[in-house]
Amino acid sequence: MNFRQLTYFMAVAEELHFGRAAERLGVAQPPLSRQIKQLEDELDTLLFHRGRSGVTLTQAGKRLFERGTEILSLMDDSKREIRRIGQGMQGRLRLGYVGSAVYGVLPTIVKSYRAANPKVFLSFSPMNNAGLQQALIRREIDIAIARPRLIDKEITSRPLGDEPLILAAPDTMFPGSTAIDCHDIADQVLVLYPEYPRPSFADVVLQALATQGLTDPKRIFTMDVSTSLGLVSVGEGVAIVPASVGSGTRNGIRFHPFASNIGTTGLSVSHRIDDQSVHVNGFVDVARMVARRSLS
Known part of the structure; x- marks a missing residue:
């Protein structure tokens, strides 16, 4: 059973008249009748009673009509869904x-x-x-x-877009200070992320400090910014992070801009x-x- 045969069957089942079904489908009646006959032969069952009083569905025909309604509805739904996906709506x-x-x-x-x-x-x-x-x-x-x-x-x-680098330090460090000179952290442990693979954001930070003359800071590595901030909050070191990271508050940490922009x-x-x-x-x-x- 193919889609054309199902479409022809559904038209005849709804019209209960081969002539009206053919007109509705825009085909001649003989090809329509042949398609229905081929479908009945393939299924090895009669789908319509053809009598002097008209055309009616057999029990098998009624069941195929129910299934055909479900199939065509599913196809319509599928076309709408695929169209919406193609348009980016789903x-x-x-x-x-x-x-x-x-x-x-x-x-x-x-x-x-x-x-x-x-x-x-x-x-x-x-x-x-x-x-x-x-x-x-x-x-x-x-x-x-x-x-x-x-x-x-x-x-x-x-x-x-770009943003400046800022310092994340324990809130007990630099009391009362706002802007920090990068040389003020020369003796601090620098928490960097990630260690592997490289190059990474860690190299951006190291290069920024190198331009300020800090070429070999003490350092430890973590895998991500959240872990880095966690270590800073418990006093294990300081971190240089994007300015947006300092837009919120975090217990144990104070964020400081650099007095002189060290990089973005x-x-x-x-x-x-x-x-x-x-x-x-x-x-x-x-x-x-x-x-x-x-x-x-």
């Missing part, structure tokens, strides 16, 4: 991000995207830059929010060059719009 989007992004513009981006696309399912995976790059290439995620950006011939990356760091939104789906392009557009609004 579907899913897999998002990978560096941990520090959650302190900045990322939550606002997600909120804005959800507001415009409430039926698109979003999944989230925190990763470092190396993980983001690998996951994009392997098609395990669709979007990467990286710091500062991903460089790969298969990936396109767009900046979302930026976020970017990336995706595979060959992925031009409505979902990906829509998210990138929202991300850039929100980032521009945030900077302004």
Whole structure:
């Protein structure tokens, strides 16, 4: 049984008249009758009683009509669903991000995207830059929010804006101070992240300090910004973080700007060059719009 046969059967079942069904379908009656006969032969059962008083459905025909109604309804639903996915109104989007992004513009981006696309399912995976790059290439995620950006011939990356580096220090350190000279932390243990793989945000921090003459600070490594802040809060060292990380309060930590700007760091939104789906392009557009609004 093919779709044409089912369509012809449904028309005859609804009209209970071969002539009217043929007219409705825009076909001649003989081909319609042949299709119905072929269907009955394939199913080895009569679907219609053909009598002098007219055409009626057999018991098998009634059951096929019920099933056919379900099938055509499912097909209509499927077409609407596929169309909505193709238009970006439904579907899913897999998002990978560096941990520090959650302190900045990322939550606002997600909120804005959800507001415009409430039926698109979003999944989230925190990763470092190396993980983001690998996951994009392997098609395990669709979007990467990286710091500062991903460089790969298969990936396109767009900046979302820069922000200054600031100091996260235990709240018992530098009492009464606001702006800090970077040489004030020369004897402190620097908490960096991540240690592997490199290069990473840790190298951004080390290079920023090197430009200020601090070339070999005492250091320990963690895997992410949250762990780094946790160590700072218990007095294990200080950390240099993006300014957005200091936008909230955290027990045991005070955030200080540097008296002289030691450098900046930026976020970017990336995706595979060959992925031009409505979902990906829509998210990138929202991300850039929100980032521009945030900077302004």
